[in-house]
Amino acid sequence: MxxxxxxxxxxxxxxxxxxxxxxxxxxxxxxxxxxxxxxxxxxxxxxxxxxxxxxxxxxxxxxxxxxxxxxxxxxxxxxxxxxxxxxxxxxxxxxxxxxxxxxxxxxxxxxxxxxxxxxxxxxxxxxxxxxxxxxxxxxxxxxxxxxxxxxxxxxxxxxxxxxxxxxxxxxxxxxxxxxxxxxxPHDHAVSAPPFDLAGCALLSLGMSAFSLGVDVPASTNRAAWATVCFALSVASFLAYVVHAKYRTHPLFRLGLFREPNFSVGLVGNLLCRIGANAVPFMVPLMLQVQLGYSPLRSGLTMLPAALAGTMTKRWVAPLIRRFGYGTFLLVNTAIVGLSIAAFSLVSKDSPALIALVVLAVFGAATSMQFAAMNSVTLKGLSHADAGSGNSLFSMAQMLAMGLGVSIGGGVVRLFASEWGSTQAGFRVSFICMGVITLLSAVVFRWLDAVKQPASTGLKQAQ
Known part of the structure; x- marks a missing residue:
């Protein structure tokens, strides 16, 4: 060959x-x-x-x-x-x-x-x-x-x-x-520093405990369970900070967070993706459980979001060159958050076109949002920190996906049970997830890249 x-x-x-x-x-x-x-x-x-x-x-x-x-x-x-x-x-x-x-x-x-x-x-x-x-x-x-x-x-x-x-x-x-x-191709093992198993265990425990605290089992004392899980999560993350400070080769160097855009971008990404990642889970559930759609019709209804997202990726770089990262993220975050909240308008009595339009707007805005957030978060990292920063960023993305599903589904269950209405549960949940997304706009105001042009980092969009 x-x-x-x-x-x-x-x-x-x-x-x-x-x-x-x-x-x-x-x-x-x-x-x-x-x-x-x-x-x-x-x-x-x-x-x-x-x-x-x-x-x-x-x-x-x-x-x-x-x-x-x-x-x-x-x-x-x-x-x-x-x-x-x-x-x-x-x-x-x-x-x-x-x-x-x-x-x-x-x-x-x-x-x-x-x-x-x-x-x-x-x-x-x-x-x-x-x-x-x-x-x-x-x-x-x-x-x-x-x-x-x-x-x-x-x-x-x-x-x-x-x-x-x-x-x-x-x-x-x-x-x-x-x-x-x-x-x-055949390759051979290469020398590498010892894997930071203790650091990985601490971060894993912190993420797992936080996720369990959010997704409180209905059969438990919810407040006590959540408090214990959140306390364990905070303790694990703080223990990792102490661990990384004194370890020669930690899983993630604390120096990563000295790059301001990385720290701000990581937190903003987490908040924004929690809301955005709840939608692909919640909308098919709403369409089938509440509106009575078949699985195939539910899947086809989701197509406008995917198609709009694919078509609008090319708009990101020109828009950021024109308006800067700060302005673009503030405005686009608002669009994403409001489009998520707009799913609360979808019901059995509403025209089917409403769901399709909201999905298209959500898909277009979210696609551009992810591309811009990825770029501004990673673009300032040094060559030495690029691999480690990207790995931590990937962890945050996966964590946000799980949290979005847990929080969105939990709010639906909570209000559906309290009010005896699944429709009310979905409506409140979409509004809550939209508000969480809008909170990321506050975080993005701290970016140190307001006037910087788009960079090659946009190629890392997902």
Whole structure:
């Protein structure tokens, strides 16, 4: 095989794995009511299926680079695909909600390594001149996955069964395993500093405790449970600060936070993404549980958001060059927050066009928001801190996805129970998530990049 052919094969392998991982973040959403019915659970209690997957990926993402260095990129990538496929089979075979959550955690173990190690494999196999175009090719798969996910999930659920939203990963994964063995270049382990297992454990405990505090079980004393979890979370994060201060090679250097835009961008990203990531979970639930849509119709209804988001990505750089990061983020954050709150207007009596218009506005604004937030957060990091900062940023993104699902679903359950109306629960929840998103605009006012032009960092948009 020629060098060019080997590079093409590598890019297709990584792109396919990225597609599989990104598809799984959205394909489940439209199937949740059907899964709940099959497992004899309430559709409003299914958020742990999403949270277990995203939280696992957040926790394990920092270890992926070290594992690739320690055991070789090719070997770890093969294992990651294998674990993801096994997890998918276990998801399809689950008979209880508990079994499904455990299977999703296993799936998340494999998913946490697919994108970081795939990027690393590309970085180590192509020239510096080819890297940007190679990464752009791979990122297309990450955009197509969420685009197809809701509709494909709805179609599979309605025409066959919900089990196939997981089983579809099996042939793709098996092909990826074979291609990895044949086409991924052999590499050897390289020397690397010892992995900061204690630091990773502290951050993992902090994120897990915070997520559990948000998603309070109905059978417990809610206030006491949340207080204990939040206290444990704060203690874990503070312990990490002390740990990182005195460790030679911490998981994330505290010096990262001396770059002001990174600190502000990280907090702003977290708040904004909590609201934005609740929508792909809550809207399909509302459409099916409240409005009586079929899974396929629910998935098709989500298409305007994905299509609008894809088309508006090209607008980001010109708009930021014209108005600056600060003005753009303030205005666009308001649009995102208000569009989320506008979902409260959707009901059985409202015209279907309202939902489609709100989804299109939300998709367009959110796509541009993510691109701008990614760029302004990472663009000021030094070359030495770029990898570590990107890893921490990825953790925050996954954490925000889980928190959005937990908070959104929790508010729906709370107000639906208190007022005896699911419709009221959805309305209040959308307004709450919109307000949380609007709070990020206050954070972005502290950016030190108000007048700076768009940079190449915009290529990191997701």
């Amino acid at each position: 020629t060098r060019d052919s080997a590079h093409k094969a590598l890019l297709w392998i990584v792109a396919t794995a990225f597609f599989m991982q990104s598809l799984d973040t959205t394909i489940v959403n439209t199937a949740l009511p059907s899964i709940a019915q099959s497992l004899h659970e309430s559709a409003l209690a299914m958020q742990p299926v999403i949270v277990g997957y995203t939280l696992t990926m957040a926790i394990l993402t920092p270890a992926s680079g070290w594992l690739a260095d320690r055991f070789g990129t090719r070997r770890v990538y093969f294992v990651a695909i294998l674990i993801f496929v096994i997890g998918s089979v276990c998801c399809a075979g689950a008979h209880t909600l508990g079994q499904l959550i455990v299977a999703r955690v296993l799936q998340g173990v494999g998913g946490s390594m697919l994108l970081p190690i795939g990027r690393l494999a590309v970085l180590r196999s192509v020239s510096a001149e080819q890297y940007v175009s190679a990464l752009a090719f791979v990122s297309i798969a990450g955009q197509v996955g969420p685009l197809l996910g809701p509709t494909l999930g709805g179609w599979l659920t309605q025409t066959i069964s919900w089990h196939w939203i997981f089983l579809i990963n099996v042939p793709i994964g098996l092909a990826g395993l074979a291609a990895t063995q044949f086409f991924l």
